[in-house]
Amino acid sequence: MTVASLEFIARLPKAELHLHIEGSLEPDLLLELAEKHKIDLLYKTIEEVEAAYQFDSLQSFLDLYYMGAGVLIDEQDFYDLMWRYLCRCREENIVHTEIMFDPQTHTGRGILFDVVINGFTRALEDARQQWGQSSSLIMCFLRHLPESEALLTLAQGLAHKDKILSVGLDSSEVGHPPEKFQKVFSLAKEAGFSRVAHAGEEGPVQYIHSAISLLDVQRIDHGVRCVDDPALVENLKKNRMPLTMCPLSNVRLCVFDQMREHPILKLLDEGLCVTVNSDDPSYFGGYLNENYLALAKALSMTESQAVQLARNSFEASFLDDTRKQLFLSKIDASALFV
Ligand code: ADE
Ligand code: ZN
Numbered sequence: 001m002t003v004a005s006l007e008f009i010a011r012l013p014k015a016e017l018h019l020h021i022e023g024s025l026e027p028d029l030l031l032e033l034a035e036k037h038k039i040d041l042l043y044k045t046i047e048e049v050e051a052a053y054q055f056d057s058l059q060s061f062l063d064l065y066y067m068g069a070g071v072l073i074d075e076q077d078f079y080d081l082m083w084r085y086l087c088r089c090r091e092e093n094i095v096h097t098e099i100m101f102d103p104q105t106h107t108g109r110g111i112l113f114d115v116v117i118n119g120f121t122r123a124l125e126d127a128r129q130q131w132g133q134s135s136s137l138i139m140c141f142l143r144h145l146p147e148s149e150a151l152l153t154l155a156q157g158l159a160h161k162d163k164i165l166s167v168g169l170d171s172s173e174v175g176h177p178p179e180k181f182q183k184v185f186s187l188a189k190e191a192g193f194s195r196v197a198h199a200g201e202e203g204p205v206q207y208i209h210s211a212i213s214l215l216d217v218q219r220i221d222h223g224v225r226c227v228d229d230p231a232l233v234e235n236l237k238k239n240r241m242p243l244t245m246c247p248l249s250n251v252r253l254c255v256f257d258q259m260r261e262h263p264i265l266k267l268l269d270e271g272l273c274v275t276v277n278s279d280d281p282s283y284f285g286g287y288l289n290e291n292y293l294a295l296a297k298a299l300s301m302t303e304s305q306a307v308q309l310a311r312n313s314f315e316a317s318f319l320d321d322t323r324k325q326l327f328l329s330k331i332d333a334s335a336l337f338v
Contacts, residue, residue, distance in 0.1 A: 004306040009292040012306060013330045015096040015313035016089070016277055016288050018221050018244035020140075020170065021120070022069045022102055023280025024085040033071035041071075053283055058202045058253050059172055061283060069105045078119025086127040086135070088281075092289045095327060096134040096317060100168055103153050104142045113156040121163045136318060138196060140168035141184060143176035150184040158191060165318055166194040168221065169211075173203035178211040185215040194218055194318050196244075200225035201255060208232060212241065219244055219316055224255060227263050237271045242316030246279035247291050253284075259298035265305055268312075275313045307331060 027049035034041045043049045055061040072078055082099075089097055099120075106116050120137065127133035139157045141150035157164050167188040169181055178197055185195055199211040201222035208226055211217050223243035226232050236243065245264050250256050267274050276295070281287045286294070292309070295301040301309075314327045 001302045001304075003300050004292065004296045004303045006289065006293050008303055009289050009296070009306055010093060011334050012310045013093055013095045013327060013334060014288060014292075014310045015098070015275075015317050015319075015327070016094045017098045017219065017242075017275055017313060017316055018100070018246055018277035018279055019085070019097065020065075020100045020102065020280050021082060021085060022072075022105060023065060023284075024088075024282050025068050025072075025081055026084065026282045029080065029084065030068055030071055033073070033077055036077075037071060037073050039071055042067075055253055055283075061253055061280070062172060065280065065283065066105060069102075070109060072106065072116075073111065075115050075119040075122075078116050079123045082120045082123035083126070086123060086133055088287055089127075089133060090131055092287055094288055095330070096314065096319060096323075098136050098138055098166065098317060100138045100140050100170065102140050102142060102170065103156065104145060104149060107153070107156070113153075113160075117160050117163055134319070134323070136165035137163060138166040138168045139164045139193075140170045141181060142171040143169050143181065143198075144172040147181055147184055150181060151187070154184055154188055154191075157193075161191065164193070166196060168195075169197035169199075169215070170221070173198060173201055173207065177203070177207055178215050182214050185217075189216060196221055198222055201250075202253070205229045205232060218242075218318075222246065222250070222255075224250060224263060227267075233267070233270070233272070236273075240273045240315070242273040242275060242312070243267070244275050244277050244316065246277045246284075247294050248281075248284045248286050249279035251294075259294055262295070262299065265295065265299050265301060268305060268308060273312050273316055274309070275316050276309050 027046040124135050195217045196219045197211040197215055197217045198221040199207040205225045205228040219242040221244050247262050251259050256262055264274050276291050278288050278291050314324050
């Protein structure tokens with residue numbers, strides 16, 4: 001039962017299914033874009049930015065996250081943001097990624113939907129051509145805004161249906177239950193989008209139930225509060241309903257005081273389809289491999305648990321079965337060299 005090392009983790013082919021592209025905006029690009037667009041930020045140096053990233057709740061993080069996204073103005077900015085993350089995927093052996101973006105964070109500031117989506121998809125296409133990067137986009141609705149605005153966003157997304165695979169639900173969870181977005185999720189399903197939603201991150205376990213029963217989601221983002229309901233855990237296990245968990249995020253946002261309290265490995269060993277993800281890596285201190293490594297350090301994650309987490313990441317993806325099998329066989333090949 002060897003504890004997984006960084007070398008082992010790095011060699012594993014992985015999928016990332018819960019990554020907010022706006023949350024991958026690194027301090028250096030933030031400052032560079034602020035200067036480019038003559039935007040006055042609260043901070044002037046990388047050290048000042050990093051010092052500001054201390055959070056005591058989801059909302060305390062979201063306030064800075066939305067402020068940071070304000071430096072993204074033209075198509076090239078969205079391209080550069082996406083391109084940097086895709087280069088990180090290549091470095092970390094993230095062979096498939098399903099990337100969340102928040103159109104309302106940009107359209108609400110007067111940036112055209114087309115500017116956002118065109119910048120992103122141009123970078124995705126370049127990465128696909130240059131090293132075969134596999135990817136898709138998840139368009140998230142901001143749950144602190146009314147459903148009427150999500151419906152407008154869905155209409156904008158429909159004009160780019162060929163570029164967007166799924167819809168999601170994110171932002172301030174408590175007080176904004178899944179039922180608020182039933183209509184837009186139902187229309188999205190009719191239009192052929194797959195569906196995910198943040199639930200049970202800071203909000204109660206009931207939100208996990210209602211995301212599944214009322215929004216008909218195929219994955220739950222976070223879902224750590226499922227531990228409050230043993231019958232739900234049993235159901236999630238039986239149905240192999242994926243939970244895309246984000247260990248570093250949960251500790252940085254005080255969902256858990258310490259990494260050793262995180263339930264992910266316990267749920268994995270019980271047979272749930274949990275996966276590891278980075279959420280907003282530039283704000284939470286690490287990309288995907290760092291999240292796996294944090295589990296090895298705090299919870300003695302073994303090599304076989306790391307392999308199972310990576311296998312789950314492909315099983316939980318929206319890839320077709322043939323491509324899932326192809327990636328799963330790559331895991332088997334990489335694990336042979338242990
Ligand atoms: N938007 C970006 N990161 C988020 C998170 N962890 N929870 C909810 N909304 C988010
Ligand atoms: Zn998230």
